[in-house]
Amino acid sequence: MQVKQKVYELYKGTVERVTGPRTVSAFLEKGVLSVPEFILAGDNLVAKCPTWSWEAGDPSKRKPYLPADKQFLVTRNVPCLRRATSLEEEYDAAGAEVVLDDDGEGGWVATHGVQASKPDEEEDIPSMDTLDIGKSDGIKSIPTYFSGGKKEEDEEEDIPDMDTYEDTGDNMVATEPPYFVAEEPEDDNILRTRTYDVSITYDKYYQTPRVWLTGYDELRMPLKPELVFEDISQDHARKTVNIFPFILLILLTYQMECVDNFYHINSQYFNTGNVLIIELYDQNKRTIQCHRLVDHRVTIEDHPHLLAGKHASVHPCKHAAVMKKIVDVLVSRGVEPEVDKYLFIFLKFIASVIPTIEYDYTMDFDLGSTSS
Template sequence: MVLSQKLHEAFKGTVERITGPRTVSAFKEKGVLSVSEFVTAGDNLVAKCPTWSWESGEPGKRKPYLPPEKQILITRNVPCLRRAASVEEEYEASGGEVLLDGDDGWLATHGKPKENKSDEDDNLPSMESLEISKKSSIKQIPSYMGAEDDDDIPDMADFDDNSNVIENDPATLQSTYIVAHEPDDDNILRTRTYDVSITYDKYYQTPRVWLTGYDEARMLLQPELVLEDVSQDHARKTVTIEDHPHLPGKHASIHPCRHGAVMKKIIDVLMSRGVEPEVDKYLFLFLKFMASVIPTIEYDYTMDFDLGSSSN
């Protein structure tokens, strides 16, 4: 971990310990959520998109300011059929259209034309001080299954092929392993699944997204490999690998330092169009914004909903 990132974590932890959670609503003014607004917005997400559920997480990591059974929002086994990096390459190669809607904070859902990159920086949640090392190449990281500790792990094949498992059953569908039924063999290797969770970040007063990745055989991916499924504009800037606040282990997370500012822009755009945004819709807007960071992870958020009480 980079030193500056650690210092920041220590600072953030201290501030979280000594300050109370937000209780006054400021979502229209600052794009942030109070604790009770987070619960309200979460209840609405679970009701409209039932693949999401509330969970209580690890008992030892429970936050007293949230209801015990509503600590985190989680959706499991979300498909991710292609790597974000390859999607962007194809998109840029085909000279794709500009999806960015001016500078109003709506980010492209896919890659964007190269020439725009420099002046759009303002919209990207940037995190220079917390940057992950650029040197490590994601391709070279061994998976948990991998060869790193070859000598330590006994060779199971020696035992297992002689094991006493005898199963000859014509009613079992024979397949190497069940994956996406794409005709193209490459897709077997591309099919990953994710557990996506949303926590409440007390310091930034916004939701925060965490990603746990699995390969095509549903074996845990090293968090570093998750970066392949993050829009390359964000991969090295805004995604960090940290201890999950409610679950065991290290997980990739989209750092929330700019979430409030971007959400404020989105809310401003809605209000300029005469739509009065309602706080229980916050997570739908938030997840739409997150889709620009993780464009190929197909989690649910309703697209065609009423954004708020319209003025007409």
């Protein structure tokens, strides 16, 4: 695995050196970002979420295609009050309520709980080294459970039936060690919990943003990257695809302000985190679409803009595919998402990978006006 990773990194590095950065927009077609679009989206993130800043990084690692003072984005000292496992256990214990969209007509149907069975399915994901960026379908090589081949004509059917998943008995979560929850010691009454510096870099090879995690433990000391895995949704951390029963749509409790002719995007990520459900609301606050998107792998690598240390990173090999999927859903509903909102959508689905790290992204926003 080590050697494979090294070879892959070498290959990726070489490709990045010999190919120029993307300058033409392919956001709508491929879900990728050009360099100017990354800057645009980053500027928008910094403006809307002031805890984020641009940073220059180490001068020796400066990427010439990015402005010197806008090499990557970072938000620091982000609390992570508990381990991801605890979120999942809590959710299981509560008994997940299944709420499904009723054929796009605005009805919500609650069905059954989650504890009864946990069918898993292992499925091959396109591995990093088989992805071929040169082919147009390379970046779209998404697992069949995204939508199969019929996404164009029938979005509502996109949700796979639970019964189609077989229980492999390979349930990772069940074997997890007990989790830790931040405690307040009595002496100084200060909450002792982990914190994270979350950074977003531009990945030239995949032409997408990429998230990096630098953790600190309860004693404010650097966290070993391996321990970061405790804050990553277990399916992602294990780098295998465990499809959890298809469930987990909980109606949001907060009120959604809907502006005429605008659609809102919303995501929920409970339990395993590999299920991201996008809810789109029309102006009558009816849900018109649900989707789920699966799996990101998490690796430990050198940060592209910092000299020292290995950092955990959500690997970007799926990012474009996921973004493309979201874009398709929006476009099919007559909404053309604006590229400067890219990072908001992006951070929403990243939140499904790191559900307990409470970084800031606005909870609801306008994606763009309807194209009609």
